[in-house]
Amino acid sequence: MPVDLLGSDKALKRWALASLAANVVIIWTGALVRLTKSGLGCPTWPQCNAGSYVPVPESGVHGVIEFTNRTLTFVLVALSIGLFLAALRAVRDGRRPRRLVPLTITIGLGIIAQAVIGGISVLTQLNPWVVGLHMVASVVLIIVSVEIVHVAYDLKPVPTAGRLRALIQAVFWLGLVIVVLGVVVTGAGPNSGDGAATRNGLSLEWTAKIHAWAVWLEVALTALGLWWTRSEPRLRRLFIGVLAVELYQGVVGYVQYFTHLPIGVVLAHMVGTSLFVAALAHLWRIGADARA
Numbered sequence: 001m002p003v004d005l006l007g008s009d010k011a012l013k014r015w016a017l018a019s020l021a022a023n024v025v026i027i028w029t030g031a032l033v034r035l036t037k038s039g040l041g042c043p044t045w046p047q048c049n050a051g052s053y054v055p056v057p058e059s060g061v062h063g064v065i066e067f068t069n070r071t072l073t074f075v076l077v078a079l080s081i082g083l084f085l086a087a088l089r090a091v092r093d094g095r096r097p098r099r100l101v102p103l104t105i106t107i108g109l110g111i112i113a114q115a116v117i118g119g120i121s122v123l124t125q126l127n128p129w130v131v132g133l134h135m136v137a138s139v140v141l142i143i144v145s146v147e148i149v150h151v152a153y154d155l156k157p158v159p160t161a162g163r164l165r166a167l168i169q170a171v172f173w174l175g176l177v178i179v180v181l182g183v184v185v186t187g188a189g190p191n192s193g194d195g196a197a198t199r200n201g202l203s204l205e206w207t208a209k210i211h212a213w214a215v216w217l218e219v220a221l222t223a224l225g226l227w228w229t230r231s232e233p234r235l236r237r238l239f240i241g242v243l244a245v246e247l248y249q250g251v252v253g254y255v256q257y258f259t260h261l262p263i264g265v266v267l268a269h270m271v272g273t274s275l276f277v278a279a280l281a282h283l284w285r286i287g288a289d290a291r292a
Helices: 007-035 057-092 100-123 126-154 160-190 204-228 233-258 263-287
Strands: none
Touching: 007 100, 007 126, 007 263, 057 100, 057 126, 100 126, 100 263, 126 160, 126 263, 160 204, 160 233, 160 263, 204 233, 233 263
């Protein structure tokens, strides 16, 4: 019996999860490019080298790493097309709401925007603000991908109001501010993606401290959420998940700072960042989305 790749609920769920996973993993591979100083392994764009779309031997391992990261964009595009077609079938069959289709289109357009931003970052010799925008775009794509997963799985929100709803909103938005602050810290730090790349000129010490203070406030708000959801086990589990990622990020963040940013620890921190964004989006969508 042939496998239905587009026309079933199971297919839609698989496309949604695959798209979310790919948009998470691309952050990890992008971090690897930066941490191995391979950001200019392909020194031009859209070609890798002048006259060649693939790395030349002179580029060495850095060219292979950067080219591999670029190639993953085509995987993301393929997944976004499959997701769009599965969503279109589900909407036409009346199995899912119409807003699912524009959400999948947003993913496709976001991937294209990511490729353009990546090209501009190369052409500007890894300007830290452009590279940071690359990360911000990935954060947006993860949030939209989580929303798509919720629609694909028909996950129902938990009705909230008053102080709890406001708290969930605060945790979500402060969490996104923390991610942006982390991007600024990265732009001030030594892992530029290439030895010749400039930094943003801000103090690494003070940007890191402001980032850490915001994280501690986020942890306090999340702990308060645990207290306020004692009688709502579903939301409480989501707060526990967010808190677990926050504590992981806190430990890894302090370790990387005091051990002078070793590659493995920084990569672990980037993995945590992507999971943190996904956990935040999940909590927000269940407990504080305006459609709840």
